[in-house]
Amino acid sequence: xxxxxxxxxxxxxxxxxxxxxxxxxxxxxxxxxxxxxxxxxxxxxxxxxxxxxxxxxxxxxxxxxxxxxxxxxxxxxxxxxxxxxxxxxxxxxxxxxxxxxxxxxxxxxxxxxxxxxxxxxxxxxxxxxxxxxxxxxxxxxxxxxxxxxxxxxxxxxxxxxxxxxxxxxxxxxxxxxxxxxxxxxxxxxxxxxxxxxxxxxxxxxxxxxxxxxxxxxxxxxxxxxxxxxxxxxxxxxxxxxxxxxxxxxxxxxxxxxxxxxxxxxxxxxxxxxxxxxxxxxxxxxxxxxxxxxxxxxxxxxxxxxxxxxxxxxxxxxxxxxxxxxxxxxxxxxxxxxxxxxxxxxxxxxxxxxxxxxxxxxxxxxxxxxxxxxxxxxxxxxxxxxxxxxxxxxxxxxxxxxxxxxxxxxxxxxxxxxxxxxxxxxxxxxxxxxxxxxxxxxxxxxxxxxxxxxxxxxxxxxxxxxxxxxxxxxxxxxxxxxxxxxxxxxxxx
Numbered sequence: 147x148x149x150x151x152x153x154x155x156x157x158x159x160x161x162x163x164x165x166x167x168x169x170x171x172x173x174x175x176x177x178x179x180x181x182x183x184x185x186x187x188x189x190x191x192x193x194x195x196x197x198x199x200x201x202x203x204x205x206x207x208x209x210x211x212x213x214x215x216x217x218x219x220x221x222x223x224x225x226x227x228x229x230x231x232x233x234x235x236x237x238x239x240x241x242x243x244x245x246x247x248x249x250x251x252x253x254x255x256x257x258x259x260x261x262x263x264x265x266x267x268x269x270x271x272x273x274x275x276x277x278x279x280x281x282x283x284x285x286x287x288x289x290x291x292x293x294x295x296x297x298x299x300x301x302x303x304x305x306x307x308x309x310x311x312x313x314x315x316x317x318x319x320x321x322x323x324x325x326x327x328x329x330x331x332x333x334x335x336x337x338x339x340x341x342x343x344x345x346x347x348x349x350x351x352x353x354x355x356x357x358x359x360x361x362x363x364x365x366x367x368x369x370x371x372x373x374x375x376x377x378x379x380x381x382x383x384x385x386x387x388x389x390x391x392x393x394x395x396x397x398x399x400x401x402x403x404x405x406x407x408x409x410x411x412x413x414x415x416x417x418x419x420x421x422x423x424x425x426x427x428x429x430x431x432x433x434x435x436x437x438x439x440x441x442x443x444x445x446x447x448x449x450x451x452x453x454x455x456x457x458x459x460x461x462x463x464x465x466x467x468x469x470x471x472x473x474x475x476x477x478x479x480x481x482x483x484x485x486x487x488x489x490x491x492x493x494x495x496x497x498x499x500x501x502x503x504x505x506x507x508x509x510x511x512x513x514x515x516x517x518x519x520x521x522x523x524x525x526x527x528x529x530x531x532x533x534x535x536x537x538x539x540x541x542x543x544x545x546x547x548x549x550x551x552x553x554x555x556x557x558x559x560x561x562x563x564x565x566x567x568x569x570x571x572x573x574x575x576x577x578x579x580x581x582x583x584x585x586x587x588x589x590x591x592x593x594x595x596x597x598x599x600x601x602x603x604x605x606x607x608x609x610x611x612x613x614x615x616x617x618x619x620x621x622x623x624x625x626x627x628x629x630x631x632x633x634x635x636x637x638x
Contacts (some may be wrong), residue, residue, distance in 0.1 A: 149594035150226055151559025153615045159215040163634050166204035173206075181409065192334035219617060221561050227512075227587055229563045229577045236402070238427050239494075242487040251486060256478040260463050267462035271374035271455045271543060273489040274439070277420060280492070281401070283410030284439035288480040289451040289493025293399055295475070296438025297331040298365075302472045303417060303442065303449040304364045304393050305335055308472060310449075313365035315392070321349050321369040322570045325397045329581045337363060344570045347375055347526040351382045358390050364416075368397040370404065372568040373526060374511065374533040374576075384414025393417065393446070402581070403508055403532035406501030416443040427491035428484045437484035451475045499539040506581035507532045510588060514579055517592040521599035522551075525571040533578035535571055546602040546609045548573040553620055554601065556613040 158524040165168040196468070204212075222228075223238070254266055290296040301318070309316045318332040321342040329339045340357055342349070349367060358365070366386050369377045377383070384394040396410060400416040410418055422428050422437040442450060444632065451466035452471040464479070495503060508531050515534035519527065523539035538548040552562035564576040579588060601608050613620065 149558035149560070149590060150599070151557055151594075155617070156617065157215055157218075158617070159212065159219070159308055161581070162202045162204065162209075162212050163200060163632055164599045165208045165212060166202050168203055170203045170205050170208070171202055172209055174503040176430035200300060200306060204407070221614050225312070226559060227579065227583055227591055229559050229579055229591065230561065236424050236427055236580060238487070238595055239491070241494075242427060242490050245490055246483045246486050251483070254482070256482075264462055267455055267464075269489050270480070270482070270485060271457055273492070274455065276489070276492045277439055278441055280405055280497075281398075281418070281441055282409030283415070283418070284411070284444040285447040285450060286441045287454060288437065288439045288452045288485050289475055290419065290438035290440060291476050291481055292436030293424075294327045294331065295328065295436075296421075297327055298334060298441050299438070299440050299451055299472070299475055300395055300417040300419055300442075301335040301337070301364070301366075302332050302475075303440075303446050304395065305337075306449040306470065306472050307393065308363055310603075315361050316450035317359075317362045318395075319357055319362060319365040320352065321365075321367050321371075323349065323373055323568060324366055324368040325399055326567065328366040328368070328397060332366060344373075347373060347528065349377050349379065349383065351379050351386055352476050354383050356388055358387060358392065359389060362387065362390055362392040364393040364395050366395040366397060368400060370400045370531040371415075371470065373535055373570070374400075374530040374578075375526065375528070376402075376531055380415075382420075388414065398441075400532055403504055403511075405504050406497060407504050408539055411443070417441070417446055422484060422488045428487040435481040435484055437481050437488065439480075439485070439488075446502060448519065453479065456478075503581050504532075506596070507579075510512075510579040510581060510583055511577075513585075513588055514577055517588075518577075518595055521596050522575065525574065533576055535576055536575040536577065537571055538573045538575065541599070541602040541606075541609075542573075544602050544606040546577050546606045550606075550609040550612060551575060551598055551602070554609045554612040555594070557615045558598065560594060 251266065254263060262268065270288055274288060278284070290299045316338050317340050318337040319340045320329045320332060322344040329341070332339050342353060342357060345353065348371070354365065365383065367377060367380070368524055369380055371377055374453040380396070382553070387394050393416040394414055396413065396415040396418045398410075399421045401420060405425055418441050420426070420439045420441070423438060428437065440450070448468070448470040449472055450468070452468045452474055453466045454468065456463055456465045492500070511530055511532050511534050515524065515530055518534070518536065521540070522536035525535040525537055537552060538546065541547070541551065548565045552565050555562050563578070565574065567574055567576060579591070598609070610622070
C-alpha cells in the first residue's frame, strides 16, 4: 500500500506583497453620485494615513489563489492521519461546528443577564455533571482556558488547601514520566519541584516513599503516563501521599485511554484537569481556543475557582458566594464554544460510547506497536495504552536519528509525531493514532514507516537530507527558533 504523500502540483507561493503590480485592482465601484466624504469624524487629520506604502495591489484571482494555496499548505486532521503522540489531534465531528455556529449560541454575549442565557447555563451545568461523573470525582469547574491553565488552577487549589490548614508545604513531587508542563506549573505556583527519576516503566510506591515527607504538598503524576502505560500503583501511591498530609494530582491529558473504563475517584485522585480537545472532541488547544476543566475530590471543592454554576430548581445561575475559592482565574466564564463541543460529544456518545471510544484508542495504539516493533525499537515491549513510544536505536548505527525519521515522514504524507519526548527515552518517537482511524489508514501508515526503516538501512542519506517533497527543505531549526522572521517589512 502506497503512502499518501506525493509531490503532485506543489505550487510555490510568494508573499501577498510580492504579488500584483501598481494599479491592479480586485474591485470596481461606480462613480460617486454624492459629494466625497472627508476624513471620518473624530479622527484628527494628522492621524490619517496619506498612503499605504508597499500595500499589495492585487486582483481577485491573486487574492483567492494566494489564500487557497496557503490553506493547502496547512496539514490538518481533515487531510490525513495525525499521529501526534502526547497531545492528539482529536476527531472533531462537523456536526459540532454547525452547532456552535447556531445564532442562539454564537450571538450570546458574555454579559447577557442570566435570565436570558438559561439554555447556555444549563449546558455548562450539565457538562460539569457529566465530566464529574465519568471520572468518579466530587465536583467540576469549567473556568480554565486550556489544559495547562487547568493544571495551574489545580495547583493553586492545592496551595489554598494547605494554607487554609496553616501549613507551609513547599514541595511537589513530579515523576520524570509526567507531562512536561507539570514542573513548570508547580514552580509558577511557588513550589519546589522534587524530580523523581524513572527506574522502570512504571512508578512504584517505594520510589515515592523515598522522597515524600511532611513538607510535600502533592505529587503530580500523569496516568496513563507519557510512556503510554497505566500507573497501576496509583491508588497505593495516593494512600501514601495522603498519609503524609499531601494531595494526589493526576494529569488528565491522557484520559482518552481510560475514560469510561476507570475511575479517578477510586484511584484516590484529589484534582485533575481535562484537555477537552483530546478526550471530548473539539479542535486542538494549541491551534485555537482550548478548555481545561478541572475535577476535584470533596476536600478541594471549597477552593474551586469562582464563579461556579449552580442549579436552583429548574433555574441556573453563577454563584460568587465562595469564601474559600481561589477566585476568578480568567475573564468571563470559560471558552463556551469549546465546552459546547465537548457537551455535544458526550451526549452523542453516551456512557457506552465513551467506553468504546477509549477501547478503540488503546486497540489502535497497540496495533501500531505490534506492527512496527520489528522496524523501530520499542522503549518498553509491553501492551500500551493510547500511545506507543519507540526510539531510533535500530537506525542509529546507520547514522540516522529520530529527527531524520520524522522529517522523512513528511515526504510520505504524514505529519511528524512528538519526538525526543518523553525525556526518559533517548531519542523518543511517540506515536498515537487516536480511536477514529480505520485499519486501512493504519496499515497505510505502517507500510510508510516500514519503508522509512528500510531506507535508513539502504540509503541513510535520503533520511538525513529529508524532507525532499515539502515546500521547504530542512530548516536550521535553532536559527528558526531564535531568529524568526514573522512580519513583512517594506524594502528599504
